[in-house]
Amino acid sequence: xxxxxxxxxxxxxxxxxxxxxxxxxxxxxxxxxxxxxxxxxxxxxxxxxxxxxxxxxxxxxxxxxxxxxxxxxxxxxxxxxxxxxxxxxxxxxxxxxxxxxxxxxxxxxxxxxxxxxxxxxxxxxxxxxxxxxxxxxxxxxxxxxxxxxxxxxxxxxxxxxxxxxxxxxxxxxxxxxxxxxxxxxxxxxxxxxxxxxxxxxxxxxxxxxxxxxxxxxxxxxxxxxxxxxxxxxxxxxxxxxxxxxxxxxxxxxxxxxxxxxxxxxxxxxxxxxxxxxxxxxxxxxxxxxxxxxxxxxxxxxxxxxx
Numbered sequence: 001x002x003x004x005x006x007x008x009x010x011x012x013x014x015x016x017x018x019x020x021x022x023x024x025x026x027x028x029x030x031x032x033x034x035x036x037x038x039x040x041x042x043x044x045x046x047x048x049x050x051x052x053x054x055x056x057x058x059x060x061x062x063x064x065x066x067x068x069x070x071x072x073x074x075x076x077x078x079x080x081x082x083x084x085x086x087x088x089x090x091x092x093x094x095x096x097x098x099x100x101x102x103x104x105x106x107x108x109x110x111x112x113x114x115x116x117x118x119x120x121x122x123x124x125x126x127x128x129x130x131x132x133x134x135x136x137x138x139x140x141x142x143x144x145x146x147x148x149x150x151x152x153x154x155x156x157x158x159x160x161x162x163x164x165x166x167x168x169x170x171x172x173x174x175x176x177x178x179x180x181x182x183x184x185x186x187x188x189x190x191x192x193x194x195x196x197x198x199x200x201x202x203x204x205x206x207x208x209x210x211x212x213x214x215x216x217x218x219x220x221x222x223x224x225x226x227x228x229x230x231x232x233x234x235x236x237x238x239x240x241x242x243x244x245x246x247x248x249x250x251x252x253x254x255x256x257x258x259x260x261x262x263x264x265x266x267x268x269x270x271x272x273x274x275x276x277x278x279x280x281x282x283x284x285x286x287x288x289x290x291x292x293x294x295x296x297x298x299x300x301x302x303x304x305x306x
């Protein structure tokens with residue numbers, strides 16, 4: 001059966017070890033000498049071993065006491081940290097975080113989970129919109145931190161990672177073979193113009209088959225194989241996948257994932273949130289939504305025969 005150590009007794013033990021006597025320790029702890037002595041006795045009884053050598057005028061630690069002292073210091077430090085995090089008003093409040101909806105997954109859920117574990121009394125209000133709107137809100141002071149997808153990083157920002165755009169379609173779909181190529185984009189998506197220009201340059205006819213203000217509409221249409229779209233590599237929804245087009249569609253440019261932090265959001269909680277965001281997006285490096293090699297070859301062969 002598990003047994004627990006008395007944290008109050010451990011604190012008295014450490015105080016006696018540091019001060020060299022019960023009297024000084026009692027004064028430091030604002031307790032009576034008899035209260036401290038009783039706590040030390042209970043601690044020794046719970047461990048069934050002598051922790052203090054009382055044979056001389058000045059109390060010293062036994063070998064077992066010396067061994068316990070290191071553990072006791074670490075346990076008290078962790079205990080105090082927990083109380084500090086969960087009860088300190090300095091770690092209360094709200095942080096408004098803006099992230100484009102197409103790059104919320106897979107990084108942001110883990111970021112929020114990590115942050116909540118460390119700052120349970122700080123509320124993170126997540127705003128999901130397109131980059132231009134988030135920049136506007138940030139400029140108005142309505143967002144503390146924003147993550148953006150851009151061609152370059154403006155002053156005051158930091159580039160977290162640069163990722164290529166990739167073609168995305170329904171698993172096993174064929175919409176990417178149709179001509180004109182059927183495209184699905186949100187009305188304010190910053191990717192669409194560059195993609196259209198790349199198709200024009202490659203001589204591939206296209207049409208806007210699906211246009212919406214809602215990302216769910218775009219994802220539903222693409223997953224139904226009604227059209228194709230583009231996303232940054234590594235952030236596609238699990239029910240979509242990268243198209244194995246075998247160079248029949250043009251290669252696309254890369255985009256930077258940038259972060260901007262308000263000068264008014266530089267507390268420890270905000271700094272730690274930025275660190276979690278940085279870690280989350282840097283982990284996307286090397287993550288792809290491509291098919292396994294065997295599946296790519298099989299689908300490419302099928303496409304060539306079609």
